[in-house]
């Protein structure tokens with residue numbers, strides 16, 4: 150079973166055949182269900198159906214808990230990002246190969262006991278090996294938002310090794326691994342980050358580019374799901390908790 154999490158501008162990547170609500174210890178989650186062939190695909194709008202939740206208020210734990218409780222083993226997510234390097238241009242799709250988490254104040258774990266999960270391969274290496282055939286892999290810096298960054302922050306993030314900046318990958322990616330699920334993410338580069346081209350950033354340009362790219366993401370995710378559903382999970386993700394506890 151698959152989960153698809155849509156980000157800004159992409160609330161429902163595919164049309165749901167059915168709407169459902171899942172109760173979790175962290176709150177209620179609304180999802181859609183569709184099928185690709187006989188395979189179930191659960192659809193989740195990260196910011197809510199009407200984009201009512203800013204990045205720092207998304208209920209990441211409830212979302213991942215809900216997908217896991219439905220039997221989802223692999224999650225494909227999308228998000229909008231700003232590019233911090235000139236060669237990655239607005240309009241490009243990239244996949245995330247690593248992440249730097251600069252968020253604070255978000256609930257970022259399911260564990261209150263000592264569990265130390267490995268993140269040597271932060272995104273699912275099996276799904277990423279399919280994505281790398283066509284797309285560039287990038288290091289994603291996750292900021293807290295909801296404001297955009299300052300030019301000095303962007304310069305600092307590039308010194309850390311970041312290439313794109315967004316507000317939602319963390320803690321989603323970490324929580325999925327804590328539930329031993331595969332998680333990969335395709336980002337839509339919607340703009341150059343603050344100070345790179347010196348122009349003001351607006352949510353309108355972010356939405357415009359995500360809308361332009363929605364069809365490409367839909368096709369890509371349908372293709373990926375069709376390919377992955379016949380493949381065993383040979384990645385380390387299902388064994389994420391082995392060696393993580395005392």
Ligand code: HPA
Pocket residue numbers: 229230231232292297298314315316339340341342343350355
């Ligand atoms: N910064 C942070 N998040 C974003 C950006 C950005 O420039 N563009 C789209 N999401």
